[in-house]
Amino acid sequence: MATEFGVSELWDPVVRRDPHRFYDRVRATGRPVLQIDPAGNRFWVIAGHADVLEGLRHPAIGHEVHRRCPGGRQPAWHELSEVARIEARQLISLDPPDHTRLRGLVSGGFTARAVARLEPWISQLADRLVARARQQGRIDGIADLADPVPVNVIAELIGIPEPDRPQFRAWSAAIVSASIDSSAATLAFAAYLDELAARRRAVPADDLISQLVAHEEQGDRLDRDELVALVQLLLIAGQETTVDLISNGIRLLLTHPDQWQALRDDPLLAAAVVEETLRFRGPVEIVPPRFALEDVEIAGGRIPAFDRVGLSLWGANRDPTVFDRPHVFDIHRTDVRKHIAFGHGIHFCLGAHLARLESRIMFERIAQQLPDLRLAVDPAVLDGFRLHHDGLPLEV
Ligand code: HEM
Numbered sequence: 001m002a003t004e005f006g007v008s009e010l011w012d013p014v015v016r017r018d019p020h021r022f023y024d025r026v027r028a029t030g031r032p033v034l035q036i037d038p039a040g041n042r043f044w045v046i047a048g049h050a051d052v053l054e055g056l057r058h059p060a061i062g063h064e065v066h067r068r069c070p071g072g073r074q075p076a077w078h079e080l081s082e083v084a085r086i087e088a089r090q091l092i093s094l095d096p097p098d099h100t101r102l103r104g105l106v107s108g109g110f111t112a113r114a115v116a117r118l119e120p121w122i123s124q125l126a127d128r129l130v131a132r133a134r135q136q137g138r139i140d141g142i143a144d145l146a147d148p149v150p151v152n153v154i155a156e157l158i159g160i161p162e163p164d165r166p167q168f169r170a171w172s173a174a175i176v177s178a179s180i181d182s183s184a185a186t187l188a189f190a191a192y193l194d195e196l197a198a199r200r201r202a203v204p205a206d207d208l209i210s211q212l213v214a215h216e217e218q219g220d221r222l223d224r225d226e227l228v229a230l231v232q233l234l235l236i237a238g239q240e241t242t243v244d245l246i247s248n249g250i251r252l253l254l255t256h257p258d259q260w261q262a263l264r265d266d267p268l269l270a271a272a273v274v275e276e277t278l279r280f281r282g283p284v285e286i287v288p289p290r291f292a293l294e295d296v297e298i299a300g301g302r303i304p305a306f307d308r309v310g311l312s313l314w315g316a317n318r319d320p321t322v323f324d325r326p327h328v329f330d331i332h333r334t335d336v337r338k339h340i341a342f343g344h345g346i347h348f349c350l351g352a353h354l355a356r357l358e359s360r361i362m363f364e365r366i367a368q369q370l371p372d373l374r375l376a377v378d379p380a381v382l383d384g385f386r387l388h389h390d391g392l393p394l395e396v
Contacts, residue, residue, distance in 0.1 A: 007036045010045060010310075019285065020327065023047040023315035031301035035310075042307045043289070047315025049322045049340070051299035055311040056287070056344040058298060062095040065291040065306060082225075083183045086190065089229035092237065092288060092347060099346060105215050105222055106230060107350065109157065109208050115353040118153065122358055125152055126365040133396055134369065138376060141392030145366070146246035149358050150238050157354075158231060159200070159207025164192070172235050190228045197227065208234075238351045244283035245359050247392050249273055250366065252281065252329050254394075255379045259331050263367045270363035274356055275336045279317045280329045282341030286310045316340050370396055 005025070009015050015022045026033045026047040037043040046055050055061055080088065091102050108114065129148060133139045151169050160168045171192075174185035197213050204210040212230065216222045222230075253260040253273065263269045289310055292303040303309060317339045318326040324335060342349035349355070366373060375382065376393035 005033055005035070007034075008038070010035050010043075011038055019314060020318055023312055023318065026312075027315055027319060030299075032299050032303060032309075037308065042304075043310050044292075044301075044303050044307060045286075045310045045312060045315075046299050047312045047319075048299065049316040049319035049338070052311045052313065052316040052340065053344055054298055055290070055309060056340075056347070058296065060293045060296050061290045061298070061309050062293050063093045063288075063290060064095045065293060067095075068293050068305070082190065083186050085225050086186060086229045086232065089226050090233050091230060091350075092233060096346070101221065102226060102230060103346070103350070105212065106208070106234075109211065110350050110353060112353045115357055118157065118354075119357060119361070121156060122149075122153055122361050123365075125149065126361045127369075129362075130365045130369045137396055139394050139396060141250050141394045142243065142247050143391065145250070145362065146243045146392075149246065149362060150242035150355075151235075153354065153358055154234055154238055157208055158234065159205055159209045160196070167192075172239060175232065176236055176239050186232065189232065193228050193231055194224070234351070237349075238355065241283040242351075242355050242358055245274070245277060245355060246362050248281045248283075249277040249359060249363055250373075250394070251375075251382065251392060252277055253363075254373065254375050255382075256329055259329070262331065263363065264371050267364045267367045269331060270360045270367065271356075272331045272336070273363045274359045275339065276329060276331045276333065277359075278341035279323070279336050279339035282313055282317060282339070284341065284343075285314045286312050287343055287347070313341055313343070372396065 006012065009022060010019075023045075024047075026045050030048075032044040032046045032051075035043045035045055046052055089102075091099060091106075094102065126149070129145055133144050136144070139145070151172050152165070155165050155168050168189075171185045171189045174181040175189065193209075196209055197216075200207075200210045200213050201217070204214070209231070212222060212227050216224075216227060253263060259273075263273055289308045292305050292307050292309055294305045296303045296305075317323070320326050322335065322338050324333065342352040342355075372395075374395050376395045382392075
C-alpha cells in the first residue's frame with residue numbers, strides 16, 4: 001500500500017472526485033498524514049475510526065488556539081466589528097468553559113423528547129411538499145423536497161412568526177452562502193432578533209427565543225452577541241447538512257433499485273435509510289478544523305503545537321475494521337449505528353435528533369406517496385453534479 005502523499009492531495013480535483021481512496025490510504029498508514037491546506041497551513045489528516053474518536057475527545061485538540069499561542073492574544077471585544085464579534089462567539093468554535101456554558105443553555109430544546117413534539121408539524125410539512133410534487137410531475141429534488149424542510153422546522157422551533165418566514169429564509173440563504181451579502185444578512189438578522197427578543201421579553205411564548213431571553217435576564221449567563229450567535233448557528237448548522245442528507249438519501253435510493261423497492265415495501269425502513277445515508281455519504285466530510293493546543297501524541301503520530309488537525313468523518317465511517325464491506329450502500333447492515341456522521345464528544349451535533357426526525361419523515365412520505373419516483377437524468381451524469389448547485393432532476 002503506497003504511503004507517499006502529495007503535499008496538498010486532499011484538495012486536488014482528482015482526489016475530490018473520489019476522496020474515499022485518499023482516506024483509505026491515510027488509514028492504512030496507521031498515522032496522521034501531513035497536508036498543506038490552500039492557505040499554506042500545516043494540516044494533519046486522521047481517517048481511522050478509533051483515531052478520529054480519539055481526536056474528537058482529546059482535551060489538547062481544540063479551537064481557541066489564540067489563548068495558547070506564544071504572544072497570541074484575543075482582541076478586545078470592542079476592537080471587533082459586530083459581525084466578527086458574533087462569529088467569534090459561535091458555540092461550534094469555542095472550547096470549555098464558554099462552550100459548556102452556552103451549550104447548557106440550549107441543549108434542553110434539542111433532546112429526543114423535545115424534538116418529538118414537532119413530529120406532527122413536520123409530517124404536515126412533508127405531506128404538503130409531497131402533494132405539490134405529485135401535481136408537478138417533474139421536480140427538482142433539492143428545491144421541491146429537501147430544501148424547504150430544515151429552514152421551516154428551525155423557524156418553528158426558534159419561534160419566528162409565520163409572516164416573517166420568507167424574510168428569514170432569505171437571510172438564511174444569504175448567510176449560508178458565505179457571499180458578500182452574508183455580512184449584511186448577519187447584521188439585518190441580528191437587528192431582527194433584537195426586536196423579536198424584546199417582544200418575547202414583554203410577552204413570553206413557548207419557543208426557544210423566549211427560553212434564551214429568560215436566561216439572559218436571570219443573571220448574566222448569556223449576552224446579546226451570544227444570543228445572536230447561537231440562533232444564527234442553529235440556522236446555518238442545520239440547513240445545508242439536512243438538505244444534503246435528504247437529497248443524497250433520495251439519490252442513493254434511486255440508484256440502488258433493490259433498496260428503493262425494499263423501502264417502498266416497508267416504509268418503516270426509513271430510519272435505516274437515514275442511518276446508512278449518514279454513514280455512506282454523510283453531509284460532513286471533515287469536522288471544522290481544530291488545532292493541536294500543545295504537542296500531541298495521537299493516532300500513531302505526533303502533531304506539533306498549533307498545527308491544524310483534520311478529523312475525517314468520511315474516513316471513519318468507511319473503516320473496514322468497524323464496517324463490513326464499507327464501500328457498499330446497504331440499508332440492511334447491522335453495524336450502521338457505529339457511524340459518527342454527527343461527530344462525537346462535547347461538540348456532538350446538537351441537532352442530531354431533529355435531523356434524524358426530519359429526514360426519516362421525508363423518506364417515509366416519499367416511499368408511501370411517490371412510489372414511481374425516478375431520476376430524470378442518467379445516473380452517470382449525476383455523478384458529476386454538485387447537488388446543491390445543479391439540482392436533482394426527478395420524475396414523479
Ligand atoms: C455540530 C453534523 C444537522 C446544529 C455538528 C457536528 C457535526 C454535525 C459533525 C460536530 C462539529 C464538530 O465537532 O466540530 C450534522 C449533520 C446534520 C446536522 C450531518 C444533518 C444531517 C443539524 C441541525 C442542527 C444542528 C438540524 C440545528 C438544529 C448543530 C450545532 C452544532 C452541530 C449547534 C455545534 C454543537 C457544539 O459545538 O457543541 N453537526 N448536523 N445540526 N450541529 Fe449539526
